[in-house]
Amino acid sequence: MGQIEWAMWANEQALASGLILITGGIVATAGRFTQWYFGAYSIVAGVFVCLLEYPRGKRKKGSTMERWGQKYMTAVVKLFGPFTRNYYIRAVLHLLLSVPAGFLLATILGTACLAIASGIYLLSQVPPAHRGNCRPLAVRLLVCVHVKCAVLSVYAFHVRKWSSVSRLTDLPPAGLSFRTPSCCQTLMAVALFSRGHPHAPCLPAATHS
């Protein structure tokens, strides 16, 4: 598992999402569905994503099979320098691009797929040696902060939508507070322990391929 380059799968997924966005956008625009202008946006976003993702990135280990004719697109993509080279930026870019398409049913599938691709790009940036094994303190803290933020935002969303949940979990009545509820704490604990907490024993390397 340590040697899998997730970015390669993210690339395939993002390319497929681009095509799905284009198709959904064409259907919505041609059918003049309600709020069809989101469909028009989706076509543009889909074309952009396809052009960006068409050149297959070079693998760290082994030979890379280039896609047919990708050298023309590579020249254009390279012009943007670090914005296209860095996978963090790509992940955020895909996430942002996918949001407007989520407002229309015809393109919501493209949103979901592009968001998943964004997630896989993020996963690919976790250093391979640290996936599933003990990690240095800095990385653990970073993950801790990320998990806390994600959980807090989920919690805030839930509080606004369903107040009955707040009664169940004894949450503070309104607004964000820095006291995290117990369910979120459990979530974070699970997240940390499953990926190597400082106090959890290190998993031996032999159990991971």
Added chain:
Amino acid sequence: MGNWVVNHWFSVLFLVVWLGLNVFLFVDAFLKYEKADKYYYTRKILGSTLACARASALCLNFNSMLILLPVCRNLLSFLRGTCSFCSRTLRKQLDHNLTFHKLVAYMICLHTAIHIIAHLFNFDRYSRSRQDTSGSLASILSSLSHDEQKGGSWLNPIQSRNMTVEYVTFTSIAGLTGVIMTIALILMVTSATEFIRRSYFEVFWYTHHLFIFYILGLGIHGIGGIVRGQTEESMNESHPHKCAGSFEMWNDHDSHCRRPKFEGHPPESWKWILAPVILYICERILRFYRSQQKVVITKVVMHPSKVLELQMNKRGFSMEVGQYIFVNCPSISLLEWHPFTLTSAPEEDFFSIHIRAAGDWTENLIRAFEQQYSPIPRIEVDGPFGTASEDVFQYEVAVLVGAGIGVTPFASILKSIWYKFQCADHNLKTKKIYFYWICRETGAFSWFNNLLTSLEQEMEELGKVGFLNYRLFLTGWDNNIVGHAALNFDKATDIVTGLKQKTSFGRPMWDNEFSTIATSHPKSVVGVFLCGPQTLAKSLHKCCHRYSSLDPRKVQFYFNKENF
């Protein structure tokens, strides 16, 4: 062209039948929903996209039924065994199971796209007719109530003006399962591309298990009964041909026409997928059961060039030549199963595999066995599963080509021949074997060397020198090796391998080889077996077609390829 037809007629026929069934089912369902009176009112709102969606749904059911069958390898082994009386061409089709699986998957993707696009139009039209206040037929039909007390015979699933299509999608079973199924399908397809499969097999293997969500979703997709048609009773009472025109008067007491009543279409996907799902579950249970049986490792040999040989025993295990097994090592990875060809002969009292370091799992396995002071890791085995090599002894003349580690199935065959000769089994159909081993470096030769040396001696003792003709090709040669070989040209044994047969340098010239074989055996059926890369398969396939005579009584080359 003629040769291609002779070799491929069954595949072509099979594909034509499958495509034909798809087209037939699509057109049949399309016409049914487009013409039937039952859906007259539904069509008033939706138009032709109703028929489109239903037709593609039927094709999806059909293909989802077919997709699980080619991956039941135990079932295929069973069919291969029971059909031993069938001709070679028919049994060879079982080798193409994965190709068929992929074709069916592409068809599912195509029909999913049609189905989703048609339903997007349907939802939009339902939404518009719900918003419509003009008093048209569509708007009156849409206003039919969902209230159970009034009979609950609604047509439009969008119940109120404020309800959005997104809300209906994510709160109805059909919509929600549809979204889940489609996302599962897309993830399966993107992780199953050739590049990902070859480079990162685990990503493909684990993601492909999302098919469980696909199958479960498909089973419950139609439960909500969103596709509505008029009930029989309502049609007898107020037939649409009579009553559609007078829809303004449906509420009047003295009108002959009453408001039409609708009922949902019962789910039928489960009927299509039930049997294959049961078969597949049996397949997985059988695989698990076989894997739980104890495997005793009797010998571990570490060969040069990082090749590990494991000799094992398992109760009730019986194999044929060239079959393969799936191996799992729980201490390395709990869920991963990797295929390896068996290198032992059926006549031996153990079975063995040769594993070369070629990735994470294999490297870890070799490292685990290298450690002298820790106990031997436990191994689980599933199999054996049959591939084309089983057919070797059915051919009068066999041409065996192994590239690199691809020689392993042929190790099993050659050993089996040795044992058959020892038992004086002269009923072998095979009269002559041509064996080609193509390899890059000399280090990988050594474990196979011993086998070939003993075979050479055996053949000499039995006086059957002409039975086995083998040629070894060293593709990673340089001038030093060639110079050395040229100097030692007169020696009886080869300087590289120590065998009597001299090593050739570079790749074989297949045209020469095939034409020699064709001239030496003008009336025979020749089986060509390859375990190696795709490019080599293509050139051998071409040669088979080129040198097969059109006259079925003369020399015929049949090509068989191992594929994992």
